[in-house]
Amino acid sequence: MNLSKKQKIDLFNTMLTIRRFEERLFDEFYAGSITGFVHSYIGEEAIATGVIAHLKKEDRIVSHHRGHGHCIAKGADMKRMMAEIYGRKTGYCKGKGGSMHIADFSIGMLGADGIVGAGLPIATGASIAAQLEGKGNVAAVFFGDGACQEGEFHEALNLASLWKLPLLFVCENNGWGVNTSIGESFGAKEITRVPDAFHIAHKTVDGNDVERVYQAAEKAVARLRKGSGPFFLECKTYRWHKHFLSDALPDLRPKNELEAWKKKCPVKAYETKLLKQGILTPKKIAAMNAKIMDAVEEANQYALASPFPKPQDALQDIYSK
Amino acid sequence: MREITYDQAALEAIQEEFRRDPRTVHMATDLPPELRQEFGSDRIRVTPIAENNFVGASIGLAGSGFRTVANIRMATFGFVALDQMMNHAAKITYMFGGQAKFPILYRMTVGGGFQGAAEHSISPYSMYMNVPGLKILLPTTPYDVKGLLKTALRDNNPVVSFEHFLLGGTIGEVPEKEYFIPFGKADIKRKGTDVTVVALAKMVHEALAVAEELAGKGISLEVIDPRTLIPFDKQTVIRSVKKTGRLVVVDEACQTCGAAAEIIAFTTSDKSAFGKLKSAPVRVCGMDIPIPFSPPMEKFALPDKKKIIRAVMNVLGD
Numbered sequence: 001m002n003l004s005k006k007q008k009i010d011l012f013n014t015m016l017t018i019r020r021f022e023e024r025l026f027d028e029f030y031a032g033s034i035t036g037f038v039h040s041y042i043g044e045e046a047i048a049t050g051v052i053a054h055l056k057k058e059d060r061i062v063s064h065h066r067g068h069g070h071c072i073a074k075g076a077d078m079k080r081m082m083a084e085i086y087g088r089k090t091g092y093c094k095g096k097g098g099s100m101h102i103a104d105f106s107i108g109m110l111g112a113d114g115i116v117g118a119g120l121p122i123a124t125g126a127s128i129a130a131q132l133e134g135k136g137n138v139a140a141v142f143f144g145d146g147a148c149q150e151g152e153f154h155e156a157l158n159l160a161s162l163w164k165l166p167l168l169f170v171c172e173n174n175g176w177g178v179n180t181s182i183g184e185s186f187g188a189k190e191i192t193r194v195p196d197a198f199h200i201a202h203k204t205v206d207g208n209d210v211e212r213v214y215q216a217a218e219k220a221v222a223r224l225r226k227g228s229g230p231f232f233l234e235c236k237t238y239r240w241h242k243h244f245l246s247d248a249l250p251d252l253r254p255k256n257e258l259e260a261w262k263k264k265c266p267v268k269a270y271e272t273k274l275l276k277q278g279i280l281t282p283k284k285i286a287a288m289n290a291k292i293m294d295a296v297e298e299a300n301q302y303a304l305a306s307p308f309p310k311p312q313d314a315l316q317d318i319y320s321k
Numbered sequence: 322m323r324e325i326t327y328d329q330a331a332l333e334a335i336q337e338e339f340r341r342d343p344r345t346v347h348m349a350t351d352l353p354p355e356l357r358q359e360f361g362s363d364r365i366r367v368t369p370i371a372e373n374n375f376v377g378a379s380i381g382l383a384g385s386g387f388r389t390v391a392n393i394r395m396a397t398f399g400f401v402a403l404d405q406m407m408n409h410a411a412k413i414t415y416m417f418g419g420q421a422k423f424p425i426l427y428r429m430t431v432g433g434g435f436q437g438a439a440e441h442s443i444s445p446y447s448m449y450m451n452v453p454g455l456k457i458l459l460p461t462t463p464y465d466v467k468g469l470l471k472t473a474l475r476d477n478n479p480v481v482s483f484e485h486f487l488l489g490g491t492i493g494e495v496p497e498k499e500y501f502i503p504f505g506k507a508d509i510k511r512k513g514t515d516v517t518v519v520a521l522a523k524m525v526h527e528a529l530a531v532a533e534e535l536a537g538k539g540i541s542l543e544v545i546d547p548r549t550l551i552p553f554d555k556q557t558v559i560r561s562v563k564k565t566g567r568l569v570v571v572d573e574a575c576q577t578c579g580a581a582a583e584i585i586a587f588t589t590s591d592k593s594a595f596g597k598l599k600s601a602p603v604r605v606c607g608m609d610i611p612i613p614f615s616p617p618m619e620k621f622a623l624p625d626k627k628k629i630i631r632a633v634m635n636v637l638g639d
């Protein structure tokens with residue numbers, strides 16, 4: 001389907017929000033205000049944006065270590081996200097999870113998982129739940145090319161295929177797992193050969209083109225809602241920063257590869273397109289940007305103003321009542 | 322009172338709770354025919370042989386408002402699912418700040434003594450005790466398994482029930498009337514005055530047989546079955562040791578870093594119990610070896626009545 005003007009602006013707005021949020025984390029991390037493992041989603045924003053645009057609150061997603069974009073696209077509160085990343089009591093997980101483990105069960109964001117591949121079995125469970133509820137809801141799981149090397153990936157595909165689960169597999173293929181290329185680590189070479197072997201319908205798209213992702217996800221989600229079984233969407237993309245923000249971690253990827261992908265910036269490309277179509281003007285973009293910057297600043301201030309948890313708070317929430 | 326088998330009692334617990342709560346799912350690699358017949362194939366699912374996947378799927382179901390019973394069958398198969406069990410099921414409530422509940426019952430059999438050899442015989446509950454976030458059951462009788470599983474099926478946390486392979490066919494009294502056994506409440510299976518014997522899993526029955534035998538010789542054993550390892554009813558053990566002054570812990574799991582070591586540690590660290598000890602506590606555990614197949618070697622590796630009697634005589638100073 002053709003996108004309306006409003007849909008296009010929404011997509012652009014979500015991508016820009018993720019970008020600005022991540023840029024702020026980058027600054028704060030290297031200024032020393034944030035610690036731990038922070039994985040930047042910059043360069044991959046079109047995927048979370050284009051896919052999650054089709055999901056309702058009742059649809060559940062499972063994310064991975066590079067998960068801020070999925071949270072924002074699903075409608076998470078940036079203030080509570082930021083507070084979690086800063087380890088504050090007001091964060092989504094009361095400071096017990098940090099950047100890698102943000103979850104908001106109230107909006108169907110079942111959490112980001114830091115063990116590569118581990119979100120996949122969990123997501124099969126979320127889609128079994130959707131199937132049992134029988135309301136046409138779906139689940140989506142986001143994972144990297146690296147996760148496709150884990151047994152959990154293959155087990156989840158088998159189960160989804162066998163039980164016709166309403167599960168959308170979204171592979172964010174950025175070609176690398178830390179500093180190991182997919183060529184060095186994946187025997188099937190093309191990832192979609194694996195879902196294909198399990199008779200799972202699949203499509204590969206340019207993951208930096210938000211409209212391509214959006215359109216592919218639209219068809220996929222419609223299929224899922226009808227109960228036609230799982231779908232596998234491979235989105236080719238590239239991460240701009242090191243595996244996680246760090247002074248010490250080397251980046252061993254070829255420089256020219258990064259430069260080439262930076263020219264295919266998903267946010268910039270879409271901005272240019274919408275300007276050309278006359279849907280956005282430089283003035284409108286400036287206004288959108290200012291509003292997003294304010295929201296990110298507000299989130300940052302909220303986090304900074306929030307108290308740290310008390311040491312003894314570590315003893316809470318081991319079990320639920 | 323009517324008598325039924327351990328397996329039948331466990332099944333009843335699941336049937337009763339599945340009748341009450343339609344948002345329940347059973348997953349296992351083998352079909353449980355009674356459950357399938359009553360609750361249908363949507364809720365009673367036979368999974369591929371992918372333990373890690375269905376242990377993980379239970380978490381996703383739980384996070385989506387469903388309660389799952391996942392029967393892993395043998396604890397050695399459970400090792401295949403350790404990522405989802407240890408990294409996720411155990412931690413997810415905590416790591417997400419208690420936002421969601423994860424009501425899951427994981428069941429698996431433990432133990433040796435049936436010539437299953439090393440890959441089908443093991444009692445790894447202490448490993449699970451070492452990863453906080455799980456509740457851990459060790460039901461030893463038909464009565465206990467039903468009451469504990471009933472409680473587990475109302476609990477909003479991941480619960481792991483370790484059920485000794487050789488107990489499934491044992492018979493015992495189980496009331497028709499509904500009942501629940503709370504977690505963290507040990508059962509004194511036999512009262513006594515001379516030696517406190519804390520026994521785990523199938524060793525409860527060996528210890529009771531020893532107690533009967535020694536009663537004839539004028540030696541009185543108090544046999545305690547903790548029933549749940551997490552939470553653990555420390556007070557019942559401490560109280561008993563203060564009375565008897567002697568402690569023997571019997572567990573067929575390997576001795577090193579086992580539950581038996583923990584039981585002795587918390588008892589002897591309790592000043593009032595320590596002060597009452599008349600002799601050093603003794604462990605009777607499985608040897609620190611993989612369980613061998615051939616019967617003479619297997620028997621040698623595991624605790625038995627003779628070894629328990631030796632330990633009791635040891636703490637009595639004979």
Ligand SMILES: Cc1ncc(C[n+]2csc(CCOP(=O)(O)OP(=O)(O)O)c2C)c(N)n1
Nearest residue numbers: 066114115116144145146147174176177178
């Ligand atoms: C089971 C496991 N092994 C190794 C790691 C360390 N690790 C974290 S992310 C990562 C690479 C993941 O690559 P990919 O799935 O492609 O995601 P990307 O980081 O490229 O987004 C690795 C090896 C881990 N977290 N979990």
Ligand SMILES: [Mg+2]
Nearest residue numbers: 144145176177
């Ligand atoms: Mg990757």
